[in-house]
Amino acid sequence: MHQTMPINLPLTSPRDKMSKPHRPGTAQASGQYNDEYNDIAHEKMRSKHYVPRQRPIAWRTTPLINNLPGSCDDEYFDEYNITTSVDLSMVRNASANALVALTTRTFDDEVEVTEENCLRPLECVAQSYAWGKIGSDSLVARLKDAQSADFEIGDDKPYAELWIGTHPNGMSNIILPPLDGEDQPRKEPLVKYVQSNPDMHLGVEGVHEPSEDYDLTFLFKVLSIEKVLSIQAHPDKYLAAQLHTSRPKVYKDPNHKPEMAVALDDNFEAMSGFRSLVDIASNILEYPELANVIGIDAKRDVIDAIERGFNGDPKPILQELFRAYMTARDELVQENLVKMCERLSAKEDSKLTDLDRLILKLANQFPGDSGVFAPIIFNYLKLKKGDAFYIGANEPHAYIKGEILECMACSDNVVRAGLTPKLKDVDTLVKMLTYKSTMPEISRGERIDQNCLLYVPPVDDFAIEVIEVPAGSSYSLPDVLSPSVILTLEGSGKLQQNGNRITMDVSFGKAAFMSANTTALVVADDNSSLKIVRALSNVHL
Numbered sequence: 001m002h003q004t005m006p007i008n009l010p011l012t013s014p015r016d017k018m019s020k021p022h023r024p025g026t027a028q029a030s031g032q033y034n035d036e037y038n039d040i041a042h043e044k045m046r047s048k049h050y051v052p053r054q055r056p057i058a059w060r061t062t063p064l065i066n067n068l069p070g071s072c073d074d075e076y077f078d079e080y081n082i083t084t085s086v087d088l089s090m091v092r093n094a095s096a097n098a099l100v101a102l103t104t105r106t107f108d109d110e111v112e113v114t115e116e117n118c119l120r121p122l123e124c125v126a127q128s129y130a131w132g133k134i135g136s137d138s139l140v141a142r143l144k145d146a147q148s149a150d151f152e153i154g155d156d157k158p159y160a161e162l163w164i165g166t167h168p169n170g171m172s173n174i175i176l177p178p179l180d181g182e183d184q185p186r187k188e189p190l191v192k193y194v195q196s197n198p199d200m201h202l203g204v205e206g207v208h209e210p211s212e213d214y215d216l217t218f219l220f221k222v223l224s225i226e227k228v229l230s231i232q233a234h235p236d237k238y239l240a241a242q243l244h245t246s247r248p249k250v251y252k253d254p255n256h257k258p259e260m261a262v263a264l265d266d267n268f269e270a271m272s273g274f275r276s277l278v279d280i281a282s283n284i285l286e287y288p289e290l291a292n293v294i295g296i297d298a299k300r301d302v303i304d305a306i307e308r309g310f311n312g313d314p315k316p317i318l319q320e321l322f323r324a325y326m327t328a329r330d331e332l333v334q335e336n337l338v339k340m341c342e343r344l345s346a347k348e349d350s351k352l353t354d355l356d357r358l359i360l361k362l363a364n365q366f367p368g369d370s371g372v373f374a375p376i377i378f379n380y381l382k383l384k385k386g387d388a389f390y391i392g393a394n395e396p397h398a399y400i401k402g403e404i405l406e407c408m409a410c411s412d413n414v415v416r417a418g419l420t421p422k423l424k425d426v427d428t429l430v431k432m433l434t435y436k437s438t439m440p441e442i443s444r445g446e447r448i449d450q451n452c453l454l455y456v457p458p459v460d461d462f463a464i465e466v467i468e469v470p471a472g473s474s475y476s477l478p479d480v481l482s483p484s485v486i487l488t489l490e491g492s493g494k495l496q497q498n499g500n501r502i503t504m505d506v507s508f509g510k511a512a513f514m515s516a517n518t519t520a521l522v523v524a525d526d527n528s529s530l531k532i533v534r535a536l537s538n539v540h541l
Contacts, residue, residue: 093255094195094215095410099460101204101214102481102537110479111517113497115177117200119504119520122485122511123148123187125163125170131227132160138224139264139403143487146509158226164485164511164535165219166191167410172485174513190513191215194483203481203516218462220485220535221406222264228362229399230420231271231371231378234258236393239432240413250423255411260457261404262388262445262464264489268402269358271378272440273395277314280321281306283355283376289336289343290373294324315435322433325373326417326426333370337363341372355380358400362419371418374398379439388464389440390457394432407535409461451475456540463538468531469493469524479519482537486512490531493524506532 111117126144134156136142141159144151153159163170166189173187198204198214207214234257235243243251261270275283281302284291291299298321305317341363344356352360355375362372378396381389391397398419416422417429445453445466452475455464469475471491486495492507497520504512514520514534524530 093253094213095217095255095461098198098202098204098214099217099537101198101202101207102217102539103460105203105205105481109517110519111200113502113518115502116197117515117518118497118502119486119495119512119514119518120193121175121504122164122190122513123173123175124511125172126151126159127161127163127170128158129160130158131225131229132158133224133226133403134158137226140222140224143222143509146507147511159224161224162222163219164221164487165410166194166216167219167412169412172511172513193513201515202483216410216483217460217537218535219408219410220462220464220487221408222487223261223399223404223406225268225399225401225403227365228401228419230414230416230422231374231396231398231418232414232416232420233394233396233429233433234391234411234413235415235432239394240411243413243415243428250425251413253411253413255409255413256393257409257411257413258390258392258457258459258461259406259408260388260390260455260462260464261399261406262455262466263383263385264403264405266384268383268387268404269400270381270383270389270397271375271400272381272389272391272397273379274314274318274435274437275377275379276437277302277305277310277317280318280377287340287359287373287376289340290325290376292336293328293333293370293373294321295328298324314437318435318437319430319433321377322435323430325370325377326430328370333373334368337368337370337372361400366419369419371398371420374418381440381442383442386444386453388443388445388455390443391440392459394434395436396429396433405464405533407462407464409459454540456538460538463536463540465534465536466531467522467534469522469529471524471529472526474521474523477514477520477522477534479517480536480539481516482539483516484514484534484536486514486532486534488530488532491524491528493522493528493530496521496523506530 124144124147126140132138132140136153136155138159140162141153143162144159145153161170164172166172172190174190174193176186176188176193178184178186194201194216195212195214196210198207198211200208202214202216204214235251237254237256240251240256241254244254261268274280284299284302301317302321341360344352344360347356358375358380359372362369362375366372383389383402396417415425415429415432417424417426443455445455448454448465451467451469453466455466457463467475467477488506488508488510490508492505495504495506495512496502497518506512522530522532
């Protein structure tokens with residue numbers, strides 16, 4: 001029986017009300033990684049999803065129980081799709097509440113900058129995951145070292161991610177002036193600061209008293225990738241609610257997690273989405289070991305579709321192929337991995353293709369893992385500095401190497417299937433994917449003006465601005481409804497507010513929080529250009 005989507009979705013208004021200074025952006029960026037969680041973070045997240053709701057929250061207080069497809073792409077309930085009875089009140093969260101408040105706000109006037117809402121420095125968390133670059137080779141390590149006087153880079157330690165935001169597993173601290181009678185600046189969690197006055201800091205109209213009902217809508221990161229991350233996808237909001245309800249220790253929150261990645265070097269590589277059926281059919285013939293793994297039926301479905309000029313929806317064919325691949329017997333997978341790697345290793349180096357080299361690289365990093373076959377069916381991307389791509393819910397992907405900026409909705413749900421020692425939830429992944437057979441769109445951003453380059457995804461939760469100011473010059477950061485975080489990537493200078501009465505020195509690695517509806521002047525030193533990046537809610541959509 002077909003079920004309709006619930007009607008209690010967040011209210012929206014035209015996005016052109018959200019940003020007075022900028023014209024709407026149209027560029028699409030078409031991003032991802034492995035996140036860690038602990039039980040303390042889990043309890044913090046749970047506490048944020050079970051708080052009383054206040055105006056202007058669009059979610060009703062009475063839960064609705066509905067049977068929903070696990071993906072908005074799934075219209076029929078059958079053995080290939082996820083059906084669930086889910087309490088939609090689980091989808092409510094502080095970040096979503098703030099997003100609803102921003103999209104329904106009735107004005108966007110610039111406010112006066114005072115000591116209460118001026119720019120404040122941030123101290124951010126560097127995450128040490130096994131796939132990160134080692135020691136000073138990691139941009140994450142160098143940024144953190146420049147940011148914190150008491151931080152020391154470990155020569156043999158991997159540094160994978162720098163988190164800038166309010167996520168409980170990597171909470172940034174905001175640096176505030178000392179209290180009366182004290183000499184040292186004080187630190188407090190950024191989430192506590194922004195929730196102390198949601199109207200002032202988050203742009204939530206009319207909520208001046210402290211409230212845990214609101215939070216940043218985004219999480220901003222820098223990634224330094226030495227080894228491939230897991231093959232993974234992130235659920236949409238409805239599937240996330242079901243997964244969190246049924247397995248809260250594994251899926252820690254009920255949120256979706258769309259992402260966007262911007263390359264910071266010329267060596268960024270990733271896998272994202274399924275190749276075309278034509279490419280997959282060709283690769284199955286080129287790599288017969290995968291054909292052995294998936295079996296004759298799945299192979300025949302792909303080859304026959306191409307031979308008869310198939311131009312319909314590839315989902316049934318790709319889903320059956322992926323299911324056969326993911327559920328193949330381990331002995332069969334191991335036998336054919338060995339055969340494939342021995343065959344490719346015996347090739348002359350000059351005759352190895354890029355795909356050959358990637359397969360051998362993954363086999364070296366994760367010997368015996370079925371994910372080594374993944375590049376045969378997934379798109380293989382090579383991006384240059386400034387290139388970006390976006391990954392929405394229910395799309396498979398894995399970062400391979402490089403250093404990137406990454407911005408996302410404030411969530412940490414990951415469904416994994418390969419190239420990882422962690423839990424592999426194969427059944428969920430097979431059912432949840434969209435099985436679109438397209439190459440991700442690569443964007444160079446949209447030029448807003450001579451200084452600002454905008455990367456805007458097709459979701460409300462986040463956007464990225466990259467701003468470059470020549471030596472001795474200045475640039476005005478316009479006020480927007482959204483709060484934002486700022487990171488200095490290159491050079492040195494100052495951020496000035498309220499004329500020049502409020503000034504913050506900035507240089508490589510320095511981060512800051514900027515309250516909603518405030519503006520700042522970015523001033524580069526006379527002998528140094530200045531490059532900063534600003535992450536914010538997507539006021540440009």
